[in-house]
Amino acid sequence: MAERIEVLLSEEEVDKRIQEIGDQISKDYAGKNVHLVCVLKGGSFFMCELAKRITVPVSLDFMSVSSYGGDTKSSGVVKIVKDLDESLRDKDVIVVEDIVDSGRTLSYLLEMLKDRGPADVKLCTLLDKPERRVVDVKVDYTGFEIPDEFVVGYGLDYDQKYRNLPYIGVVKFD
Numbered sequence: 148m149a150e151r152i153e154v155l156l157s158e159e160e161v162d163k164r165i166q167e168i169g170d171q172i173s174k175d176y177a178g179k180n181v182h183l184v185c186v187l188k189g190g191s192f193f194m195c196e197l198a199k200r201i202t203v204p205v206s207l208d209f210m211s212v213s214s215y216g217g218d219t220k221s222s223g224v225v226k227i228v229k230d231l232d233e234s235l236r237d238k239d240v241i242v243v244e245d246i247v248d249s250g251r252t253l254s255y256l257l258e259m260l261k262d263r264g265p266a267d268v269k270l271c272t273l274l275d276k277p278e279r280r281v282v283d284v285k286v287d288y289t290g291f292e293i294p295d296e297f298v299v300g301y302g303l304d305y306d307q308k309y310r311n312l313p314y315i316g317v318v319k320f321d
């Protein structure tokens with residue numbers, strides 16, 4: 148099916164907001180190191196941009212979970228596809244996600260990461276769709292709250308396409 152993409156948040160708006168979150172994290176973690184855990188693949192663009200704007204020392208790690216197929220609906224299944232390389236013990240961890248939708252992925256992931264002995268685990272998401280929440284998840288840093296629409300760009304995909312768009316767009320099928 149052919150789809151078209153309508154701009155929801157421009158590149159400038161997204162960049163400006165990431166700078167603000169970076170400033171906030173730098174302030175909140177003054178005197179500490181932050182360990183950013185990126186949830187692949189969607190969180191990768193956001194994490195890179197965010198990391199560049201954090202002024203306290205940053206270390207990075209990556210993990211990949213799957214909860215979606217090539218569809219726009221959640222399957223509710225969360226599977227670890229790639230685990231972290233490093234231990235989280237005593238680290239100040241911030242999980243960096245592209246979007247919190249039903250909350251299923253993150254609630255599972257956060258519980259699992261908290262069991263690994265970190266000093267602290269916080270959650271930072273570029274986008275949040277609060278209307279879609281099924282499982283309660285505490286988000287510490289949010290880029291934008293958006294309406295219940297399927298979005299792409301800045302790491303987010305539709306069927307593996309559009310991750311590279313430098314803005315956030317809504318997928319329209321017509």
Ligand code: IMP
Binds near residue numbers: 189246248252
């Ligand atoms: P949740 O478990 O329902 O919160 O889903 C989280 C994951 O679903 C995100 O990390 C995305 O990979 C994917 N997802 C949810 N909504 C969208 C969307 O609007 N566009 C692209 N991917 C989405």
Ligand code: MG
Binds near residue numbers: 188189245246
């Ligand atoms: Mg994701």
